[in-house]
Each structure stands twice: as C-alpha cells, then as structure tokens.
Amino acid sequence: MRKNKMLTVFAVLVFGFLILPLIIITVTAFGKGSAITFPIESFSVKWFVKVFTTKSFRISFLTSLEIAMLATVIALLVGIPAAYALARSGLKGKNLIKSVFLSPTIVPGIVIGFVLYQFLVLTLRVPVFMGLLAGHFMVTLPYVIRVVGSSLEQFDFSTEEAAWSLGCGKLRAFFRVVLPNITSGISAAFMLAFINSFNNIPVSMFLSGPGVSTFPATLMNYIEYNYDPTVSAVSVLLMAVTVLMMVIVDKTLGIAALAK
Amino acid sequence: MAYMTLKDIDVRYDKKKQVLKGLNLEVKEGELVSLLGPSGCGKTTTLRVVAGFIEPESGVFSLDGEDLTKIPVHKRNFGIVFQSYALFPHLNVYDNVAFGLKMRKLDKQQIDQKVKNILEVCGLSEFEKRFPQQMSGGQRQRVALARALVIEPKLLLLDEPLSNLDAKLRINMRMEIKRIQKKLGITTLFVTHDQEECFSISDKVAVMNQGVIEQFDTPENIYQRPETEFVARFIGFENFLTLNREGNVYKTQAGTVFTVESDRNGDSLAGTIRPEDIRIAGESEDRNVLTGTVGVRTFLGKSYQYEVLTAEGKFLVSRPAEEVYEEGSTIRLYLPESKLILVNK
Numbered sequence: 001m002r003k004n005k006m007l008t009v010f011a012v013l014v015f016g017f018l019i020l021p022l023i024i025i026t027v028t029a030f031g032k033g034s035a036i037t038f039p040i041e042s043f044s045v046k047w048f049v050k051v052f053t054t055k056s057f058r059i060s061f062l063t064s065l066e067i068a069m070l071a072t073v074i075a076l077l078v079g080i081p082a083a084y085a086l087a088r089s090g091l092k093g094k095n096l097i098k099s100v101f102l103s104p105t106i107v108p109g110i111v112i113g114f115v116l117y118q119f120l121v122l123t124l125r126v127p128v129f130m131g132l133l134a135g136h137f138m139v140t141l142p143y144v145i146r147v148v149g150s151s152l153e154q155f156d157f158s159t160e161e162a163a164w165s166l167g168c169g170k171l172r173a174f175f176r177v178v179l180p181n182i183t184s185g186i187s188a189a190f191m192l193a194f195i196n197s198f199n200n201i202p203v204s205m206f207l208s209g210p211g212v213s214t215f216p217a218t219l220m221n222y223i224e225y226n227y228d229p230t231v232s233a234v235s236v237l238l239m240a241v242t243v244l245m246m247v248i249v250d251k252t253l254g255i256a257a258l259a260k
Numbered sequence: 261m262a263y264m265t266l267k268d269i270d271v272r273y274d275k276k277k278q279v280l281k282g283l284n285l286e287v288k289e290g291e292l293v294s295l296l297g298p299s300g301c302g303k304t305t306t307l308r309v310v311a312g313f314i315e316p317e318s319g320v321f322s323l324d325g326e327d328l329t330k331i332p333v334h335k336r337n338f339g340i341v342f343q344s345y346a347l348f349p350h351l352n353v354y355d356n357v358a359f360g361l362k363m364r365k366l367d368k369q370q371i372d373q374k375v376k377n378i379l380e381v382c383g384l385s386e387f388e389k390r391f392p393q394q395m396s397g398g399q400r401q402r403v404a405l406a407r408a409l410v411i412e413p414k415l416l417l418l419d420e421p422l423s424n425l426d427a428k429l430r431i432n433m434r435m436e437i438k439r440i441q442k443k444l445g446i447t448t449l450f451v452t453h454d455q456e457e458c459f460s461i462s463d464k465v466a467v468m469n470q471g472v473i474e475q476f477d478t479p480e481n482i483y484q485r486p487e488t489e490f491v492a493r494f495i496g497f498e499n500f501l502t503l504n505r506e507g508n509v510y511k512t513q514a515g516t517v518f519t520v521e522s523d524r525n526g527d528s529l530a531g532t533i534r535p536e537d538i539r540i541a542g543e544s545e546d547r548n549v550l551t552g553t554v555g556v557r558t559f560l561g562k563s564y565q566y567e568v569l570t571a572e573g574k575f576l577v578s579r580p581a582e583e584v585y586e587e588g589s590t591i592r593l594y595l596p597e598s599k600l601i602l603v604n605k
Contacts, residue, residue, distance in 0.1 A: 158346040161313060162404075164333040165340040166360030166411060173334075180350040 022239065029232035036229055047233040056218055057234065064215035067129075068197040071136035072144075075193050076186065078137075079144030084178070086145070087152040098149075105142045109202030112138060117206035128209030135203040140193035147192060151185025152178075191249045195242050262286035263447055264310070264415060269319035271305055271471075279305045280316070281471040287464075292441050292448040294458040297468035298494065303451045304419060306468070310449060311417055312336050323414060334363075336415075339408030339446075343420045345400045347392040353379070353403050354388040360411040374410055381440060382406040398429045405437065409444065416441065416448040422457060434461045455495055459483060467491045485522065488604045489530055497532040497601070498576040505529070509547075510602075514571045518548050518595065524602040531600045535565060535578040541594035548595045550575065554585045568593060 024038050029047055031040035051057045086098055104112055116135045120126045126134070155178065163173040179186075204217040213221070219234045264287040271280040279302045287293045295303035308314045310321060312333035321329045328336060348356050354375060361371045379385050382402045392400055401421060408416060418437070422430045438461050441448050452458045458465055459479040466476045469490045475482060486492035489500060503510035503518060510518045510531065518531060541549045552570035560578070566585060568575045570593070577593060585591055 156344055156346060158342040158344055159348060161311075161333070162340065162342060162346040162407075163348070163359070164313075165311060165336075165338060166407070167334050167337065167363035168359075169334050172363075177348055181348075 025232050025235050026239075029229055029236045031229050031232075034228050036227065036232060047229040048237075050230050051233050051237065054230070056213070056222075057215070057230075060213045060215045060218035061237070063129075063132075063212060064198055067132055067136050067214060068194050071133055071140050071197045072190055072193040074133075074137050075140040075144045076190060079141050079189065080148050080186065083145045083148040083152055084174070087149060087155075088157065098145075101145045102142045104138050105146075109139070109200065110206075113203040113206035116203065121207065121209070128207070128212040131207045131209070132204065132212065132214065135207045136197040136200065139200055139203055140197050143192040143196060144189040147189035148182060148185045151182040151188075155181055187252060188249060191245050195245050198241055199238060261288075263289035263291075263324055264449075265320070265322045266306070266310070267320045267322075269306070269309055269321065270317045271302075271309060271314060272317055279471055280309070283319070283472060285466060285473060285476065287447060287449070289447055290445045291463045292438065292450060292461060294450045294452055294462040294465045295468055296452060296455060296458045296465050296494075299453060301468040302471040303453075303468050305471075307417055307419055307449060307451045310415070311338060311340055337411065337413055338415045338417055339411060339413035340417045341401075341404045341408050341419065341421045343423060345392075345404040345421075345424075347400055347403055347407070349392055352389050352391050353384060353395075356392070356403055357407045357410050360407065364411070378406045378410040381443070382409075397425050398433060401425065401433055402436070405440065409440070409446070413446065416446045418448065418450045420451055420453070422452070423454070430457065437461065467494060469494075485601060486532070486603055487524075489532070492532045492601065492603050496534055497603075498535050499538070500530045500532050501572045502605070503529050503531045503602070512572050516550065516572065518600065519597045520600050520602055521598045522602055524604065526604045528605040529602050530605050531595070532603050533595050533600050535576040536563070537596065537599035538575065538577045539594045539596060540579070540583075541592035545592075545594050548597055548600065550593045550595065552591060552593060554587050554589050554591060557585070557587060 027040060028036045028038050030043050030045065031037055032042040032044040032046070033040070051061075082101065086094060086101075091097070113135065116131065116138070120131045120134060121128075159181070160173050160177055163177040164170065168176060199216060200214070201216045201220065204214040205220065208214065208217045215234070216238065219231065219238075222234075223231055264285075266283055266285040269280050269283040270278065272278045283302070283306060285293075285306070295306055297303045305314065309316050312328075312331065316329065319329070320327055348359065351359065357375045357378060358371050361374060366374075376385070379388065382405055384399070384402055384406060387395065387399060387403075390399075392403065395403070401424075404421070421437070422433055425433060434457055450458070450461060459482075462479055464476065465479050465482050466473045467482060467490075468474065475487045475491045477485075477487075482491065483495060486495060486497065492500075501512055503512060503520075508519070510520060510529075512518070520531060550568075550570040550572060552568040552575065555567035555569050555574075557567075558565045559581075561581070563578045563580055564584065566577045566579065568577050568591065575593060579585070
C-alpha cells in the first residue's frame, strides 16, 4: 500500500513537471497586460486577436498548414511504396537501406537544416517555398516509412498472393488488398508526419526566406524583439493544432497506433 | 495421358542453395496427389512453382498440353488454399468468396448465384455476412476452400491446409476436402508433412526428399512397399539391415541368412521392417532370425516397444502389452519374409 502511495506521488510530480509549464503558458495567453505575467490580473483574448490580425503570423500559420499538408502527402506517396518494397523484398542491404531512410530522425534537425540550406538555398537556389517543402518532406518521410513499415510487418503477405491467384494483377492487388489492411498505419503515419512538420523549428529556421516562413519560425523571430503575451497565444495555437491531431488519432485508431 | 506435368524443374534460392533438382511429376485429370516429405524437402517450393509464385530456373510446367511456365499467377486460374488461410480481413465471407469472380468481371447475378452455390457446398450459407476474425479455424478453412473453388480453377493447390486445426477437426476437414474434390472432379495438389493425413486423402503420393521425388505411387504401395531407405524411414520402418544377394538368399555382413518375398534390383540393398511386424522366433525357425538382448522398454498403451541389441545393430520391436520381456534378457527375433521389405539405400 505504501508503495502505491509513493508511486502516486511520483506520477503526480512527473505529470506536474510536464504539464504545469503548458498550463502557465496557456493562462498567460489570456492576460490583459502587455507583459507576460502569472497569475494574470484580468481576462482577455486580445493577444489571440493580435496573432490573427498580425499579417506575418496569419500568413505563416497558413504556410505551416500548407507545408505540413503537402510534405505529409508527398511523404506518404513516397513512403508507402518504399515501406512496401522494404517489407516485401529479400534485398541484401535491406537493413542498411532501412537505417538510411530512418536517419533523419537520428541526425539532429539543425544539421539537416544546415545541410539543406547549403545545398538547396546556396547551391541550387531553389525557391524558398520549395526548399521548405523539401526540408519538411525529409523530416516527415522517416515517420511514414517507420509506421507504415511496422503495419506491413503485421500483414500476412499470403493474403496478397491469394489475391493474385484469384486473378488480380499485382498493382490492383496492392490497392484492393494491401492498402485496405494498413489504413490504420497510414493514418497514424499521416498524423505523426503532420505534427512533426507543423512543429518543426530547426529545418524551418534555415530554410525560411524573405516573405515565406513557418509559424514556429515566425514565433522564434518575434520572441527575439518582443516579449508580450502574443508569444503565449501562438504557443497555445501550436499546442491546439497538435492536440487536435492527437484527438483525431485517438478517436479513429486509439493512441496505441502511434506507439506501434 | 498426363493432365499436369512438371518436367526437369530446377529451383535455386540466392543462386546457391538448390531446392529442386530436376523434379519430374505427372498428374492425371481429377486425381488428388499429395506431396509428402519432411520440412525443407522442397514440397512447398514445388507447389509454388505450380502456382506461379516462383519461376523455375529451368524446366517446364504444363497443364492440359499447354506450357504455363512463364504465365503469371493471376492468369493461371488456379485455386490456392494457404496454410494461414489468407482470407481478406477487410471483407466478409461473401465478398471474400466473390473476390475472384469480380476480378473476372462477371455480372452481379452470376456472381451471386455462384457464391451462394459454393457456400452451400462448403456448408457456409449462414456465415455470409461474417468477417474472418469472427470465425473459427475450421470455418475459415472452409471459406478459403470456397474462395479457391468458386473460380472453377483448372487446378486446386492446398498448402498444408489442415496444420492449424486441432486433431479432431483435421480428420473432419480432410474428409470434407476429399468429398468436395471428388464431387467437383478437380485435379488437386496437396502439400503435407503428415503421412496419415496424406494417405487418407490422396489418390497418389509423391514422397519428396532433398528436392527430388523419391517415390510416386498409391498410398497403399508407399505404405507397404517403400522403394528407398528414405521413404521407408519416413513412413515408419524403423529397422534396417544391410543385405547382400547370394543366389536366392540374402546375407548380412555377419553372415545371417535371410529370405525375402519381394524383389528389388540394385547394388546397395537394405532389408527393412516395421517394429510391429517383428515376431518372436519359435524353436523351428532358423532363417530370418536375429538373436539379441532386450534394452530400454517403453510402454505405448496397447503395446510395449523394446530396443533390442543384436549383432546387426539396434532393432525396435513392438509387442502386445500382455507379453513382457525384462531388460537384459535374451530373445530371438523372427523377421517374416513377407514383411521384410527390400529397399535401395
């Protein structure tokens, strides 16, 4: 019994440590004063209004949504066939290829950001939006390959062979038999990739350029010169999008799908 | 005239390990032929060559006089039942069975009629709307069979279809498979490692070993007259002794004389006998007799099994439970000439 009490205390401490800062930030976003204070003296939503009336925030919010959506979709289009090929083929260097595909999750984001900056922006002079998109694609692809790959590992490939034997060509069998059975993996991959792209800072910082910037990158820039509750409001919005995504995952597949 | 022919089939994995070595097999129309052998003997590979999942390195697979070696799986029109059943988890029973017909672009009514018909034959009419996860192993098995049969395949291929079922269900299902196979008169290849299952269901059995067929014969002949030492061992002949022909009789290395009813050509011969066919020699018998010492005794219910150490090596002997021999005692074994079978080593 005593042991259980201790456990509860630890759990509360850990959760408090994790969640309190988020609660404090959320509360400060609703303050009226022009400095971030806690507790707040009076309630107001004016900082949220300010976020959406400030052009740079509004545009970067939309840019972030657009980039996250596009990058995720491209990552799915590339990642699903890649994961399928890795799961299906008896290729010799299979594990090596897997590691290469997953390396962006291991290599620090700042390194990837810098490398892409050097390569895409300085050498190839790719348009800013395209550069950002490429960077975010790189960041999200590993999640797709990983999550869809583990979903495919649980898929019985003789099911696919059965479809072939029933007169279904290979491409058609992929769409009619393989895809419908890995939808949970694909949705989970979508969510993870989207969230990671939407919240990404290191890659975006390097690849943002004149007029095009992501939401978190704009926030970073803003903080350098201002320190008012707008920052809190932006943070709350970032959290809100992430939480919304998680809720959708949980409602459709259960959070466990992400842990697979 | 053979309906299905495999001719000089070679299959190699990774360019190194040769799995099938010039395999030949001929199956008549309407026959149920089993491929029997230990794991790794190449029986599943043979089935996969026939199915079209593996293209052989060399050799020809033909059906009804038509060379199908290079025809892809989905154009062969064969029904396949997999060990794991491989039902489509996202479709219900009806749609699982209808899948192949939809691929053939039949109209709705025809599909409906054929699906209902085959579900009836397989005893599945009441399960139409169920999903595979909601069904027992035996029911899934029947769905897999119905799905393979509804396309009216030219060949039915079964890959260890009963190995995931419990013992009682397995016996029922194999009767069921045989009944349906005979009713539809469909030529069938059946892969198994279980000899009882194989003997009970097959018209003919191909015993495989290391990528070749050792013996292709009726179940009765395989059981009673194995041709090679491998086949004999695989189907329960436990005792072997090397024999050399001398005129009308055979002698062992030690000089014991044996007579044998059956005959076989070849230089390197062995005599073989099942443990339950060995008798205890009477006073008068002097041929086909081995003297030995009783070793380990094992109780098997109806009988005891003894290890008997003789000059020709260790022999396994089964005797009825009423007859008991103590460890260490000396007994004379009689190997009846009708039961002692000659095989090639």
